[in-house]
Amino acid sequence: MRVLVTGGAGYIGSHTTLALLEQGHDVLVVDDLSNSSRESLARVAELTGRTADFVEANVRDANALESAFASFRPDAVIHFAGWKAVGESTQVPLTYYRENVGSTLTLLETMARHDCHTIVFSSSATVYGELSEPPFTEDAPTGATNPYGRTKHMVEQILADVAAADDQLRVGVLRYFNPIGAHESGRIGEDPKGIPNNLLPFVAQVAAGRREKLMVFGDDYPTPDGTGTRDYIHVVDLAAGHLAALDFLTEHDGYHVWNLGTGRPNSVLEVVNAFGEAAGMEIPYQIVARRPGDVASSYADVSRAHAELGWQAHKSVADACADTFRWQSANPNGYAQD
Ligand SMILES: NC(=O)c1ccc[n+]([C@@H]2O[C@H](COP(=O)([O-])OP(=O)(O)OC[C@H]3O[C@@H](n4cnc5c(N)ncnc54)[C@H](O)[C@@H]3O)[C@@H](O)[C@H]2O)c1
Numbered sequence: 001m002r003v004l005v006t007g008g009a010g011y012i013g014s015h016t017t018l019a020l021l022e023q024g025h026d027v028l029v030v031d032d033l034s035n036s037s038r039e040s041l042a043r044v045a046e047l048t049g050r051t052a053d054f055v056e057a058n059v060r061d062a063n064a065l066e067s068a069f070a071s072f073r074p075d076a077v078i079h080f081a082g083w084k085a086v087g088e089s090t091q092v093p094l095t096y097y098r099e100n101v102g103s104t105l106t107l108l109e110t111m112a113r114h115d116c117h118t119i120v121f122s123s124s125a126t127v128y129g130e131l132s133e134p135p136f137t138e139d140a141p142t143g144a145t146n147p148y149g150r151t152k153h154m155v156e157q158i159l160a161d162v163a164a165a166d167d168q169l170r171v172g173v174l175r176y177f178n179p180i181g182a183h184e185s186g187r188i189g190e191d192p193k194g195i196p197n198n199l200l201p202f203v204a205q206v207a208a209g210r211r212e213k214l215m216v217f218g219d220d221y222p223t224p225d226g227t228g229t230r231d232y233i234h235v236v237d238l239a240a241g242h243l244a245a246l247d248f249l250t251e252h253d254g255y256h257v258w259n260l261g262t263g264r265p266n267s268v269l270e271v272v273n274a275f276g277e278a279a280g281m282e283i284p285y286q287i288v289a290r291r292p293g294d295v296a297s298s299y300a301d302v303s304r305a306h307a308e309l310g311w312q313a314h315k316s317v318a319d320a321c322a323d324t325f326r327w328q329s330a331n332p333n334g335y336a337q338d
Pocket of ligand 1: 011012013030031060079080099103122124177179
């Protein structure tokens with residue numbers, strides 16, 4: 001299959017591009033490199049012995065997208081491109097609506113012009129908001145609590161509307177829980193710019209001595225050890241979920257939503273301890289006040305992805321910590337050193 005991957009130079013996109021190339025698919029990455037570097041794709045080529053085509057462009061750039069579709073003629077699109085920092089989205093909401101919602105409109109219009117009828121979209125468990133208790137099934141009520149989450153929720157609704165109006169369209173919405181880890185080679189991984197927003201990259205930087213200690217936001221939640229619990233999904237398992245969704249969509253039309261998680265909650269302190277074991281050291285941390293907007297617990301009901309896609313997570317938090325430590329140790333400055 002010929003797959004156009006938006007945001008394919010990024011964290012999840014690079015791991016999925018690798019999996020696509022390994023499975024024999026042809027890939028064109030469209031990425032504006034606003035949060036990534038081409039080095040990730042150079043390393044994907046080194047690991048797979050195959051090269052993804054690359055166009056440096058914003059997905060909102062209709063002319064660039066038009067010529068990418070005309071020359072590559074994709075059978076399907078995986079749409080990762082977007083901005084993803086919850087805190088930042090409350091500061092610059094218009095940027096989030098433009099980059100996340102605007103880019104999707106341009107993409108869907110270009111797909112329609114080029115008879116490309118299959119799209120897999122990166123959504124997020126953040127769409128479940130605070131309206132129900134975990135484990136979340138895909139039918140749980142949705143309603144995000146911040147601009148980032150609302151962009152994801154809006155794009156889901158746009159995709160559902162477009163699929164209802166166009167019976168050729170095949171849409172797979174993947175609601176990721178908390179992606180962590182790195183490829184086991186240690187050659188590709190998460191390379192956040194500035195202060196990491198997510199737990200594992202932050203812990204990894206503490207272990208590497210780049211940050212003094214981890215702040216743990218709250219230890220008085222109604223969870224076994226009082227710290228928040230999340231469903232941490234290894235990025236290599238997540239990448240495999242995209243291939244399973246593409247496979248499903250070759251056989252089924254319409255609009256489909258799947259949770260991608262492990263179905264198991266792990267607490268902040270469990271992750272900190274697992275990383276300490278992988279790194280052979282104690283991770284210094286300090287308990288501070290709860291962070292506004294954080295929920296006590298979020299984890300997936302993964303039965304639909306298992307039943308419909310034949311997909312499930314195989315890797316553990318310990319695997320993810322070992323892989324992140326390997327990536328971080330070999331690349332203390334991410335991709336920047338090359
Ligand atoms: N990492 C997570 O915790 C997480 C959780 C749930 C959902 N998601 C979603 O998954 C997707 C991928 O996330 P990631 O962690 O790999 O992030 P990332 O920032 O590493 O990757 C996103 C990529 O898209 C590119 N990009 C951003 N806006 C663009 C635009 N308008 N045009 C072209 N390229 C653009 C960036 O340069 C980057 O390479 C995002 O849509 C994100 O919202 C991520």
